Amino acid sequence: MQTQHVHNLLPDFVNKTLDNALHHEVSEHLDACPECRAEAERVGEVFRSIQSLQFEQPPVGYFSNVLPRIRERAEHDERFAWLKNPLLVKFAAPLAAVFVLVSLANLVSFDQSSEEYITYDDVADVLVRQTEGQPFANDQVELFAASALPEETVEHQITGLLVANGDTFSFDDLAGTSTDLLLENLSEQEVEALLQRLEEGSLSL
Amino acid sequence: MSPSSDVELIQRFQQGEEAAFNELVRRYQEKVYWLARRFVNDHDNADDIVQDVFIKAYDALKNFRNESGFYTWIYRITVNASLNAVRRERVRNFFRIDEQFEYEDTGTESPTEKVELQEQRALIEKAIETLPEKQKAVFILRYYDELPYEEIANILKTSVGGLKANYFHAVQKIGEYLKRANATRP
Numbered sequence: 001m002q003t004q005h006v007h008n009l010l011p012d013f014v015n016k017t018l019d020n021a022l023h024h025e026v027s028e029h030l031d032a033c034p035e036c037r038a039e040a041e042r043v044g045e046v047f048r049s050i051q052s053l054q055f056e057q058p059p060v061g062y063f064s065n066v067l068p069r070i071r072e073r074a075e076h077d078e079r080f081a082w083l084k085n086p087l088l089v090k091f092a093a094p095l096a097a098v099f100v101l102v103s104l105a106n107l108v109s110f111d112q113s114s115e116e117y118i119t120y121d122d123v124a125d126v127l128v129r130q131t132e133g134q135p136f137a138n139d140q141v142e143l144f145a146a147s148a149l150p151e152e153t154v155e156h157q158i159t160g161l162l163v164a165n166g167d168t169f170s171f172d173d174l175a176g177t178s179t180d181l182l183l184e185n186l187s188e189q190e191v192e193a194l195l196q197r198l199e200e201g202s203l204s205l
Numbered sequence: 206m207s208p209s210s211d212v213e214l215i216q217r218f219q220q221g222e223e224a225a226f227n228e229l230v231r232r233y234q235e236k237v238y239w240l241a242r243r244f245v246n247d248h249d250n251a252d253d254i255v256q257d258v259f260i261k262a263y264d265a266l267k268n269f270r271n272e273s274g275f276y277t278w279i280y281r282i283t284v285n286a287s288l289n290a291v292r293r294e295r296v297r298n299f300f301r302i303d304e305q306f307e308y309e310d311t312g313t314e315s316p317t318e319k320v321e322l323q324e325q326r327a328l329i330e331k332a333i334e335t336l337p338e339k340q341k342a343v344f345i346l347r348y349y350d351e352l353p354y355e356e357i358a359n360i361l362k363t364s365v366g367g368l369k370a371n372y373f374h375a376v377q378k379i380g381e382y383l384k385r386a387n388a389t390r391p
């Protein structure tokens with residue numbers, strides 16, 4: 001039995017979810033292999049920690065209330081069904097880009113304290129929509145925002161340019177960043193490369 | 206009378222029987238809730254996801270073709286909705302650059318043991334939270350939902366190969382995170 005093979009079976013071994021034959025096989029390997037035995041010990045320890053994590057129950061009566069609320073929302077959504085127009089969805093990103101530009105243009109003449117700020121939610125909405133349906137693009141979302149900048153200066157530039165102002169960005173904060181920063185897509189290779197660096201810890205965001 | 210199967214309920218809903226949808230919600234709401242809850246760690250966020258998932262199901266069921274089974278399908282929608290919610294949160298956090306990971310000083314006079322338990326709990330949540338998406342999904346579906354790997358592969362639309370490695374790496378990462386965090390603990 002290959003060492004790596006045993007490693008991958010350890011979580012199921014520790015939780016006793018392997019079939020008998022395989023469980024026995026792993027067990028025998030562990031008797032003979034100190035490395036895997038140590039790993040099995042570590043895996044067991046992790047699960048013991050996790051077992052202590054108790055999730056609090058939802059509020060009393062929560063589940064008897066789910067259905068009426070869904071019904072209510074379904075009826076509400078029906079009235080706004082035009083928002084789900086496929087064309088609108090398809091052009092959500094370009095529209096959002098236009099929205100950002102228009103908002104920026106407007107901000108110049110607006111009082112900085114006005115409501116016309118771009119909020120985190122606006123940005124988050126755009127980015128999430130961009131990666132919707134792409135499996136496992138979680139890390140991409142962040143990289144996405146950083147993608148327009150030279151890698152080594154990501155942290156510096158983000159810090160310099162996107163100075164958080166409460167829960168909003170002001171025009172000054174966004175000046176100099178292109179809408180590419182918010183909207184440009186990364187190629188698959190770029191994502192892979194950056195993910196790699198994130199995993200190695202040589203790039204922290 | 207034995208309870209209707211999912212397939213029967215879906216057919217009845219497609220024929221216009223609204224009550225059949227209600228039964229599907231009642232049947233799956235707890236599963237959907239807990240699956241979401243394990244991704245987002247928070248009741249309110251999990252509740253949002255439950256709402257989104259069933260609204261989506263309500264619309265999509267009208268044209269649903271039982272290719273993968275309702276169970277797999279609703280799990281898949283839930284995983285995707287949960288990942289989206291997490292993405293949204295991560296984008297928000299990304300821009301909140303000054304916010305560093307800090308141990309909260311609870312400042313209360315609760316017994317040390319209780320505080321330690323809370324800290325440990327927060328740490329584990331954080332450790333799971335920092336897993337890459339696929340590892341996290343596999344970990345949750347395998348550990349909490351105890352699903353077979355074949356089923357996990359169906360839900361995640363991926364192949365079975367590699368899932369065990371994903372699971373092991375998830376556990377390993379959680380362990381490393383806890384070790385690191387406990388070592389730097391004040």
Ligand SMILES: [Zn+2]
Pocket residue numbers: 002003006029033034035036037
């Ligand atoms: Zn070994």
